[in-house]
Amino acid sequence: MGKGNKFIIRPKLLVYQKIIIVFTVLIIPVYLINLWMNIMGQTFIKNEFSNSNLSNVKFYARQLDDQISFIRNQHLQFLDDSNLQKLSFLGETLDGFEEVQLVNKVKERLATIQNSSDYIVNVGVYIKSYNRTLSTRGGITDIPNSEWDLIESLYNGELKQSLYYAAGRLFFIEPSNNSNIISYLELSKSKFEAALIQLVQYGNDSGVVLSDDPFAQHISIQYDPGVVQGISANMQNNEAKKDFDSFIVQNEEKSYRITYHRISSLGWTLYTYMDENQITKPLRSFNVWFIILSLVSIAIILVFSLSVNLMIHKPINKLIRAFKMLEMDQLHVSIKSKGGTEFGYLYRSFDSMVEKMKVYIQQNYEQKMALQHSELKQLQSQINPHFLYNSFFNIYMICKSGDAENASILAQKLGSYYQFITRSGSDDVLIEKEYRHALDYCDIQSIRFSNRIQVQFTDLPYKCKPLTVPRLIIQPVVENAFEHAFENGMQRGSVYISVSYENDTISICVEDDGSTMTDGMLQMLQDKLAHSSVIHEKTGLINVCSRLRLKYGEASGVFVSRSGFGGLKAKIVISYQPYGG
Secondary structure (H helix, E strand, C coil): CCHHHCCCCCCCCCHHHHHHHHHHHHHHHHHHHHHHHHHHHHHHHHHHHHHHHHHHHHHHHHHHHHHHHHHHHHHHHHHCCHHHHHHHHHHHHCCCHHHHHHHHHHHHHHHHHHHCCCCEEEEEEEECCCCEEEECCCEEEECCCHHHHHHHHHHCCCCCCCCEEECCEEEEEEEECCCCEEEEEEECHHHHHHHHHHHCCCHHHEEEEEECCCCCCEEEECCCHHHHHHHHHHHHHCHHHHHCCEEEEEECCEEEEEEEEEECCCCEEEEEEEEHHHHHHHHHHHHHHHHHHHHHHHHHHHHHHHHHHHHHHHHHHHHHHHHHHHHCCCCCCCCCCCCCCHHHHHHHHHHHHHHHHHHHHHHHHHHHHHHHHHHHHHHHHHHHHHHHHHHHHHHHHHHHHCCHHHHHHHHHHHHHHHHHHHCCCCCEEEHHHHHHHHHHHHHHHHHHCCCCEEEEECCCCHHHCCCEEECCCCHHHHHHHHHHHHCCCCCCEEEEEEEEEECCEEEEEEEECCCCCCHHHHHHHHHHHHCCCCCCCCCHHHHHHHHHHHHHCCCCEEEEEECCCCCEEEEEEEECCCCCC
């Protein structure tokens, strides 16, 4: 398989991790909704502040516009006054009663205009033909005088304005009759400031500016040059934005919300500014509560995670560890139950199950051992008559041939052999005796085959001499080599026996150079040995394999393959490592 197709093994999530993830996924939308509500609330309150401030600006601007419009109308109507026109027309030709009468009527009209509004502090008129000024403050004054000098200096300037501002004083100046009549009206700056101060609602970080368009002249409350300069730059450089009622100005790392409204009667614009932090100051408590909510949410997730870990994960993990120990055949595992919870019930059930398993395993083991002992006795009884029959037949054949010496040797070897297999006692013997018994059998067979079969063997390793093995496990394998490799022919051959001992495992190899074992026969024998426990045939190699596996487990037994000498290789394996049977 190519590198690009390799499987990626991803670790599986545990149950309690899945529960925590689900809980977190469920709580996140609630948190996000709260966050959205907090942001929307702040935006709403900001807009409400801005709209409220804009409403205040528009309200005061309209009031001021209405007041100034009324004053200007009074002022313009005064220029059409018949008494004023008559006084201008007759001028210095008047004397006596008529002059006094006209002057008094004009003065009365001036007083009426002044009394019409608190914003007016002085109303006057210059009559060129009369060469005097009449005003509510100075009365009748000949030219030149200081009041007219100021008015003349403002009016004769290059730029004609609707409102003149000089030396902290505000004037409306209107000419008539080709400047033969010049009426002037002085407005109260203090009254303007008193009206503007009502718009200052946010302490030192807010202010009001009433200014002309070039920002050359202005009346202000809490004047901040940096903010006013920003307002001027924005109004001059962003004409398109004048359709809006407010904008933002940055000054000294602060953002100021600017709200404005045009006062057409003055030709000036009313501006208010405030630090946006002051607007959002009431919202800080919401931010604090939101932070607290965030911390509480995190704490809830942590507490929930710890609770799930303590109440679910640890008990389940404890039960899993117990099952894993049980899988490794550690039957002494026990889970102590605490309380009457669901896991307490599971723990008690687990302990009860383990105790029952111990009883069942013990019963099964005793039955198995009894069956094994019975089967071993049965197998041994099958071997003894079989070999004894062959041995007597061999003695008969040797005696018939007249070889008395070999007959006596064979009889002596047979007696020793029969004494070994008929001796009562344990079913296990030292491997040294078992190996010696197999070599006696080889001697017997060598005599029988008139030394046509050569037996080559290695000495038993010293380390394994104290070990015990079941009786009659080597001799049947050696017998199989003699019978099936050379029984039907007269050719010469060899049998090779070797023993090794490594890692608590004895390996005894019996090989021959016979030619009777075909590949089909070898495959059939391998299949039988692999299923020796269910094969009804209990003689020869299958006999030995079944006995070894009954006693030592599946790692032990007889394994066959093609020998390097051309015949059969039968390998007896006995593993002394712990077996859980």
